[in-house]
Amino acid sequence: MLQYTIRRLIGMIPIIFLISVVVFTLAKLMPGDALSGKIDPLNSDPEYIEEMREKMGLNDPIPVQYVRWMSGVVQGDFGDSFIHKRPVMELIGDRLPNTIILGLSALVITYLLAFLMGRYSGRFAYSIGDYLISAFNYLALAIPSFVAALVAIYVFAINLGWVPASGSIGSGVEAGTLEYYLSKAKHTVLPAIVLGAMATAAYTQFLRNDMIESSRKDYVRTARAKGTKESAIYNKHILRNSIIPIVTLLGFDIANLFGGAIITETIFTYPGIGYLFVESVHARDYSVMMAITMMLTILTLIGNLVADLLYGLVDPRIRLS
Amino acid sequence: MSTNPRQHKDAPLLEVNNLETAFSIDGTFYNAVDNVSFRVKPRQIVGIVGESGCGKSVMSLSVMKLLPKGIGQIRNGEIIFDGVHLEKMTDSEINKIRGKDIAMIFQEPMTSLNPVFSIGFQLQEVLFNHMKISKREARLKSIALLKSVGISRPEKIVDEYPHQLSGGMRQRVMIAIAIACQPKLLIADEPTTALDVTVQAQILELLKEIQEVNDMSVILITHDLGVVAEMCDEVIVMYAGKIAERTDVDSLFHNLKHPYTQLLMGAIPKMDEEVEKLSTIKGIVPSLKNMPKTGCKFAARCPKAMPECLTVTPRLAENEAGHEVACLLYETSQPKQEVNT
Ligand SMILES: Nc1ncnc2c1ncn2[C@@H]1O[C@H](COP(=O)(O)OP(=O)(O)OP(=O)(O)O)[C@@H](O)[C@H]1O
Numbered sequence A: 001m002l003q004y005t006i007r008r009l010i011g012m013i014p015i016i017f018l019i020s021v022v023v024f025t026l027a028k029l030m031p032g033d034a035l036s037g038k039i040d041p042l043n044s045d046p047e048y049i050e051e052m053r054e055k056m057g058l059n060d061p062i063p064v065q066y067v068r069w070m071s072g073v074v075q076g077d078f079g080d081s082f083i084h085k086r087p088v089m090e091l092i093g094d095r096l097p098n099t100i101i102l103g104l105s106a107l108v109i110t111y112l113l114a115f116l117m118g119r120y121s122g123r124f125a126y127s128i129g130d131y132l133i134s135a136f137n138y139l140a141l142a143i144p145s146f147v148a149a150l151v152a153i154y155v156f157a158i159n160l161g162w163v164p165a166s167g168s169i170g171s172g173v174e175a176g177t178l179e180y181y182l183s184k185a186k187h188t189v190l191p192a193i194v195l196g197a198m199a200t201a202a203y204t205q206f207l208r209n210d211m212i213e214s215s216r217k218d219y220v221r222t223a224r225a226k227g228t229k230e231s232a233i234y235n236k237h238i239l240r241n242s243i244i245p246i247v248t249l250l251g252f253d254i255a256n257l258f259g260g261a262i263i264t265e266t267i268f269t270y271p272g273i274g275y276l277f278v279e280s281v282h283a284r285d286y287s288v289m290m291a292i293t294m295m296l297t298i299l300t301l302i303g304n305l306v307a308d309l310l311y312g313l314v315d316p317r318i319r320l321s
Numbered sequence B: 001m002s003t004n005p006r007q008h009k010d011a012p013l014l015e016v017n018n019l020e021t022a023f024s025i026d027g028t029f030y031n032a033v034d035n036v037s038f039r040v041k042p043r044q045i046v047g048i049v050g051e052s053g054c055g056k057s058v059m060s061l062s063v064m065k066l067l068p069k070g071i072g073q074i075r076n077g078e079i080i081f082d083g084v085h086l087e088k089m090t091d092s093e094i095n096k097i098r099g100k101d102i103a104m105i106f107q108e109p110m111t112s113l114n115p116v117f118s119i120g121f122q123l124q125e126v127l128f129n130h131m132k133i134s135k136r137e138a139r140l141k142s143i144a145l146l147k148s149v150g151i152s153r154p155e156k157i158v159d160e161y162p163h164q165l166s167g168g169m170r171q172r173v174m175i176a177i178a179i180a181c182q183p184k185l186l187i188a189d190e191p192t193t194a195l196d197v198t199v200q201a202q203i204l205e206l207l208k209e210i211q212e213v214n215d216m217s218v219i220l221i222t223h224d225l226g227v228v229a230e231m232c233d234e235v236i237v238m239y240a241g242k243i244a245e246r247t248d249v250d251s252l253f254h255n256l257k258h259p260y261t262q263l264l265m266g267a268i269p270k271m272d273e274e275v276e277k278l279s280t281i282k283g284i285v286p287s288l289k290n291m292p293k294t295g296c297k298f299a300a301r302c303p304k305a306m307p308e309c310l311t312v313t314p315r316l317a318e319n320e321a322g323h324e325v326a327c328l329l330y331e332t333s334q335p336k337q338e339v340n341t
């Protein structure tokens, strides 16, 4: 398994290089550049602009620019943000913990809800409880997440005032104190629930349907013929089979953690990676944009690997080699 | 053990009376097992034969109460096992009997084991269900059981998964699970149909051996009358959910009475004849929805059918000592009132 993992990781390197070329080229093809995002070209001296372009290396041939960028990247240096005037890595380092907290809480909520509801619906299919769960799920699928987010803000933050409507931390709270962590949790809970609950529908129905299908399998009849209790039949024999496809999805969700947070973070003005990405697109902050795109790419590749590893872990029929 | 099991006069171990099992199709129930009665004595091997779809599996699943929930239902009749009525039992009551006193092995060894659990787990589960036993003991016992069903390297196989085993090995594992608690009755539903011919013989040999050592009764469901001749004491021939003929194994080959059984016998290839002589019975078993309501259910396919066969339902009755038949060619199968006049 370790050998397999190492082999897969080495195999990623050429893919990452290839993607870096694409990312860089696309960034260059987009209208405008870092300079046009920072200064107003109409009100600036053209000579000054030209001088700046020369200084920033924007006049060099594209391959030269790519090599310069890439040689930084391999050392973990994505350059500076033109807007924030700080190294990109520092900026991402600031925002990343927020996104990880939000993403992980949302993921836990998604899986917890899906597991509880799916297990119930699968065992008691076509009962009233199952219909209620299905109704909730179809509603969650039908409502766009930004609408749900706005409604949640309106109800829980503005009307009821239980949680703050935006941000990730209260003002003037000192880092490291208990108050700090409480404030963080309070800011995270609403976006996490919206993000988590909205995603749960597909998983719940997936688990439910898989359990119904598994319950018709011959091995379930064998388990009954052994005198196994009904609860053990569902909680061991059926669930252990039906959990396999769900667990493998977890790998892919690692990449979605960031992608899915873009809308939620923007609506909740929650300062995470997703929000930073939207900001950087607006401001043509290319170095930030490229860094985040590269990060998402690598994460997707790692997510795929994690999915395969989990598959090998939960399904004895799969041999990783 | 010199006594012939056929001569045993013990009380029956299993007594099935007027069993009716129905399936719901589009909201209506249709009988797949229709008024079936039979007995299994201790240590007896009873064969059940009949074409595909004639209700053999449904009958055995009814005894185990393993019918698909909500679709299949025991509508009528009694199933008395060792003096207790199974048909009235709740799930938790029957769970104390399933796997312990009555065990079953199925037609499909490839899918009968759970793919995500080790062989050891699946064997030990039945032990834990019915015995107070430590983990260590259970493991040792499961290794011993695997050995007793002829699996070599049982210490290794116990930790393997079903997909690592061949069909024959899996069926051996199923047999090990079935005999783990030394049941009084083993129901084997076509245990060899899915296996290679050479493996088939080995598995049947094993079953026979276990039956003798453990003193069990066996209900052996099969398509193969040759297997019946070799293994069984008594045979029940089923057609369209009903028993057509029931007899001891000797008269099955020398004195069979029902036209359906005669045709079935004609369908076995004889060693000295060519395969092309294998005469199958024309037509198929009617589906549940198309079952004739009155008369003999075999009438449409019967070469000896008479006009009255379409209107009078033959009764299963003893025609000679120990030999029951349900066919209007025999006086005894006429409805009761007519026989009495
Ligand atoms: N789950 C079910 N739903 C509806 N009908 C069923 C179901 N299971 C069996 N039947 C019907 O009951 C009848 C008897 O089927 P059964 O499986 O007992 O046949 P069998 O004698 O075991 O045949 P085979 O030799 O092919 O195993 C058939 O007409 C079949 O279509």
Ligand code: SF4
Residues within 6 Å of the ligand: B258, B259, B260, B296, B297, B298, B299, B300, B302, B303, B304, B305, B306, B309, B314, B326, B327, B328, B329
């Ligand atoms: S009752 Fe009539 S139709 Fe039925 S088996 Fe006998 S002869 Fe044939």
Ligand SMILES: [Mg+2]
Residues within 6 Å of the ligand: B056, B057, B058, B107, B189, B190
């Ligand atoms: Mg069958």
